[in-house]
Amino acid sequence: MTTTIADALSAARQRLDHALSSAGRDTNSATLLAVSKTKPADMVREAWQHGQREFGENYVQEALDKQQQLSDLDDIVWHFIGPLQSNKTREVANHFHWVHSVEREKIARRLSDQRDPALGPLQVCLQVNISGEPSKSGVSLDELPKLAEQVASLPHIELRGLMAIPAPCDDPQRQRKPFAALNDALRHLRSILPDAQLDTLSMGMSNDLEAAVFEGATMVRLGTAIFGARH
Numbered sequence: 400m401t402t403t404i405a406d407a408l409s410a411a412r413q414r415l416d417h418a419l420s421s422a423g424r425d426t427n428s429a430t431l432l433a434v435s436k437t438k439p440a441d442m443v444r445e446a447w448q449h450g451q452r453e454f455g456e457n458y459v460q461e462a463l464d465k466q467q468q469l470s471d472l473d474d475i476v477w478h479f480i481g482p483l484q485s486n487k488t489r490e491v492a493n494h495f496h497w498v499h500s501v502e503r504e505k506i507a508r509r510l511s512d513q514r515d516p517a518l519g520p521l522q523v524c525l526q527v528n529i530s531g532e533p534s535k536s537g538v539s540l541d542e543l544p545k546l547a548e549q550v551a552s553l554p555h556i557e558l559r560g561l562m563a564i565p566a567p568c569d570d571p572q573r574q575r576k577p578f579a580a581l582n583d584a585l586r587h588l589r590s591i592l593p594d595a596q597l598d599t600l601s602m603g604m605s606n607d608l609e610a611a612v613f614e615g616a617t618m619v620r621l622g623t624a625i626f627g628a629r630h
């Protein structure tokens with residue numbers, strides 16, 4: 400039995416709607432991001448044909464190739480969600496609407512400097528190492544306020560919120576703790592940066608969407624649940 404992208408997408412939307420209503424939240428108070436890394440442009444096109452507009456990519460060159468193949472679909476919103484090296488900031492600054500994975504001031508400054516001002520500000524989330532794993536990407540909770548203040552002051556960037564990828568965990572109850580901590584961190588940033596438009600919590604993937612939605616996710620990032628396993 401094969402599941403089509405249309406079926407998977409519709410199941411993913413139902414899953415998100417159900418999680419939102421179980422959490423007592425409004426329908427449409429979280430956006431579904433389809434994570435298409437390693438999947439061909441044709442699959443992105445198929446998802447687009449079934450109404451999906453927001454897509455997440457992790458690898459710069461792969462994303463640029465797909466964007467070229469999909470250049471006729473001018474209403475796609477591209478999100479960069481992968482690790483970002485300084486030699487790739489120019490492409491990311493000018494070929495994406497959002498970047499979720501900013502964890503250093505230097506990268507943020509380059510994105511702002513290199514963004515074509517005619518495109519309007521690049522929408523940015525700071526990636527937080529919420530489980531405190533030494534080997535993992537993301538700014539620590541301790542260093543987050545300083546980074547947020549620096550990034551919020553950059554001219555061609557709009558700081559929108561926080562992103563995290565917690566340590567894998569299969570227990571839905573325990574999954575909630577790091578998401579609650581990210582929500583707390585965002586609330587603290589709102590108090591120190593009252594003028595910033597801090598409305599985004601990018602959290603929740605195929606394995607932990609419900610826990611993330613329960614703790615306030617406004618953008619969930621689903622790959623496997625929409626496009627199938629990656630090889």
Ligand SMILES: *Cc1c(COP(=O)(O)O)cnc(C)c1O
Nearest residue numbers: 434480604605620621622623624
């Ligand atoms: C790959 C990836 C996802 C999607 O993960 P799934 O488990 O396939 O849903 C979400 N966010 C980031 C940052 C990713 O790298």
